[in-house]
Amino acid sequence: MEPDRVLSDLRAYVDAELEKLFTADVPYKRLTDAMRYSLLAGGKRIRPILTLRFCQILGGDVSAAMPLALAVEMIHTYSLIHDDLPCMDNDALRRGKPTNHVVFGEGRATVAGDALQSAAFELALSAPVGPDRLVKAVAYLARAAGAAGMCGGQELDTAEDSDRSPEGLTLINDLKTGALLRAACVLGVLAAGGTDRQLAAAEDYGTHLARAFQIRDDILDITATEAALGKSVGSDAANEKPTFASILGVEAAERKVLEETEAAKAAVRETFPDPDFLLALADHLAVREK
Amino acid sequence: MEPDRVLSDLRAYVDAELEKLFTADVPYKRLTDAMRYSLLAGGKRIRPILTLRFCQILGGDVSAAMPLALAVEMIHTYSLIHDDLPCMDNDALRRGKPTNHVVFGEGRATVAGDALQSAAFELALSAPVGPDRLVKAVAYLARAAGAAGMCGGQELDTAEDSDRSPEGLTLINDLKTGALLRAACVLGVLAAGGTDRQLAAAEDYGTHLARAFQIRDDILDITATEAALGKSVGSDAANEKPTFASILGVEAAERKVLEETEAAKAAVRETFPDPDFLLALADHLAVREK
Numbered sequence: 331m332e333p334d335r336v337l338s339d340l341r342a343y344v345d346a347e348l349e350k351l352f353t354a355d356v357p358y359k360r361l362t363d364a365m366r367y368s369l370l371a372g373g374k375r376i377r378p379i380l381t382l383r384f385c386q387i388l389g390g391d392v393s394a395a396m397p398l399a400l401a402v403e404m405i406h407t408y409s410l411i412h413d414d415l416p417c418m419d420n421d422a423l424r425r426g427k428p429t430n431h432v433v434f435g436e437g438r439a440t441v442a443g444d445a446l447q448s449a450a451f452e453l454a455l456s457a458p459v460g461p462d463r464l465v466k467a468v469a470y471l472a473r474a475a476g477a478a479g480m481c482g483g484q485e486l487d488t489a490e491d492s493d494r495s496p497e498g499l500t501l502i503n504d505l506k507t508g509a510l511l512r513a514a515c516v517l518g519v520l521a522a523g524g525t526d527r528q529l530a531a532a533e534d535y536g537t538h539l540a541r542a543f544q545i546r547d548d549i550l551d552i553t554a555t556e557a558a559l560g561k562s563v564g565s566d567a568a569n570e571k572p573t574f575a576s577i578l579g580v581e582a583a584e585r586k587v588l589e590e591t592e593a594a595k596a597a598v599r600e601t602f603p604d605p606d607f608l609l610a611l612a613d614h615l616a617v618r619e620k
Numbered sequence: 621m622e623p624d625r626v627l628s629d630l631r632a633y634v635d636a637e638l639e640k641l642f643t644a645d646v647p648y649k650r651l652t653d654a655m656r657y658s659l660l661a662g663g664k665r666i667r668p669i670l671t672l673r674f675c676q677i678l679g680g681d682v683s684a685a686m687p688l689a690l691a692v693e694m695i696h697t698y699s700l701i702h703d704d705l706p707c708m709d710n711d712a713l714r715r716g717k718p719t720n721h722v723v724f725g726e727g728r729a730t731v732a733g734d735a736l737q738s739a740a741f742e743l744a745l746s747a748p749v750g751p752d753r754l755v756k757a758v759a760y761l762a763r764a765a766g767a768a769g770m771c772g773g774q775e776l777d778t779a780e781d782s783d784r785s786p787e788g789l790t791l792i793n794d795l796k797t798g799a800l801l802r803a804a805c806v807l808g809v810l811a812a813g814g815t816d817r818q819l820a821a822a823e824d825y826g827t828h829l830a831r832a833f834q835i836r837d838d839i840l841d842i843t844a845t846e847a848a849l850g851k852s853v854g855s856d857a858a859n860e861k862p863t864f865a866s867i868l869g870v871e872a873a874e875r876k877v878l879e880e881t882e883a884a885k886a887a888v889r890e891t892f893p894d895p896d897f898l899l900a901l902a903d904h905l906a907v908r909e910k
Contacts, residue, residue, distance in 0.1 A: 356767070356768070356772065357772070357776060357782075357791065358767060358772035358775040358776055358795075360775060361775035362767055365767065408734075412730055412731070412734060415707075415730065417705075417706075417707075417725075417730060418731075435707075436707035437707045437708045438775065438778070440702055440705065440707060441702070441708075441771050441775060441778075443734070444698075444699075444702060444733070444734070444737065444765075445767040447734065448737070448762050448763075448766030448767070448771065449762070449766050449767065451759075451762040452759055452762035452763050452766060455755050455758055455762065456759065461751035461752050461754070461755050462751050464751070465745050465751050465754060469745040472738050472739070472741040472742035473738075475734075475738040476735045476739050477642070477646070477651055477652055477655065477735040477738070477739065479738075481648075481731050481735035481738065482646065482647070482648035482651060482735070484731050485648040485650060485651035485731060488727055488731075489650065492647075493647075505648075
């Protein structure tokens with residue numbers, strides 16, 4: 331199947347499943363409304379698509395991987411809600427819409443993020459995957475979300491005295507963006523019962539894809555318009571936060587995006603059957619304009 | 621063994637295990653320091669003690685239940701960090717010490733709470749409990765922590781238009797405090813491989829204990845001194861937040877504490893071998909002064 335078709339099919343499947351979440355009529359409905367608001371604000375769904383696709387090309391049952399895929403997207407969404415809070419990045423605009431706390435208030439946005447994290451683990455643990463592999467998958471996700479992953483990256487990204495040499499920035503990226511993208515890939519392989527070699531290759535793909543993705547993000551923060559991006563631009567410069575794009579220059583950063591993209595592709599080209607979509611996705615993300 | 625001895629032994633065991641967490645020398649050490657700060661700020665450890673004790677009286681391996689017990693305490697601790705934030709209850713004092721955000725800043729406190737939640741699930745999933753029961757236990761914890769539990773209770777407790785009749789307040793308590801206390805009890809039974817009847821009884825015990833506990837808290841918010849309590853008092857009245865103690869009066873609220881305490885004791889008296897500690901704990905919490 332054509333990569334574009336894979337992307338649109340899996341994305342439609344993810345969106346349809348997300349749409350079903352948190353619709354119950356409960357006394358705390360304003361909280362679940364806040365959770366739905368950000369979950370359905372229309373991201374690229376790259377993470378859940380990766381989980382599903384890694385499972386799919388290994389011959390696994392995509393519907394069995396879906397709870398894991400949605401869980402990864404929930405972790406990602408909660409992190410965006412909290413990152414946007416006034417005490418963090420203080421962003422009012424995300425994906426072209428007012429951020430969660432602007433609509434629902436800071437307290438509720440904080441709790442909505444918290445509850446999305448809990449919901450991620452609850453849903454993930456409902457996946458019809460053998461319990462041994464399920465425990466391994468969900469533990470991997472929890473580690474990726476926590477201090478040794480996304481939260482640790484957030485700490486380093488926020489701290490004023492962090493090492494912002496290219497190596498330091500790579501560490502920040504590997505934790506803040508890489509850990510969860512890696513988990514998205516690994517969970518798909520685990521859902522399908524892939525080999526250790528495939529697990530390692532999925533990790534490598536996720537690592538390099540995340541580096542390319544983040545550097546592309548940093549470039550767009552300099553070169554894109556708010557209208558094209560659907561979120562505030564120039565925030566790195568406004569926060570005086572060095573990025574690959576600002577310390578190496580946009581051109582060198584573009585080259586680094588391409589290098590990391592090639593490394594991502596190399597990781598999966600020989601290890602997985604039918605890697606075309608994974609290759610095309612890496613290429614697509616390398617040149618994205620938003 | 622005497623209930624006092626059970627309490628002090630299990631508490632010492634929990635404190636010793638908590639002390640070992642997040643000690644690694646990592647680049648994001650300020651984040652793990654913030655996590656440790658609140659985790660080691662000296663709570664009563666009632667939740668992990670309940671997990672361990674329910675496991676113990678059923679003949680289970682207490683050390684196997686420890687990761688689950690610590691996970692419950694981590695969820696509790698993260699909720700305190702977030703509850704104390706300026707955008708929530710805005711409390712500067714907790715357990716006699718400055719709250720997390722006062723020491724570490726709001727952004728880091730938010731992330732420390734987030735990372736504690738992730739760490740809870742990662743650690744819980746490492747428990748040497750059969751994978752089927754482990755999945756069930758951790759899913760129960762995730763549900764208790766989320767919108768259908770603690771976070772939903774937080775929403776109702778914070779919303780200005782929530783039902784604050786005795787029934788409404790009971791729902792708020794059952795979610796905000798009850799869900800996690802129930803989970804603490806249930807996880808101990810699951811770790812030991814208890815029967816469905818014992819699971820149900822542990823839930824009942826947790827529910828009634830939590831009601832008694834929360835109403836006692838509300839009473840102390842009116843009657844105690846800040847020095848005795850180690851945290852701000854009068855905050856409910858200052859927030860004009862009705863509680864059992866304020867709508868029924870302290871005396872009627874005290875009667876309700878005793879009723880719920882008796883219900884908690886009744887739930888476990890016949891269902892568990894050696895329930896003495898559980899009975900004594902309920903009695904102890906009913907008359908606690910802090």
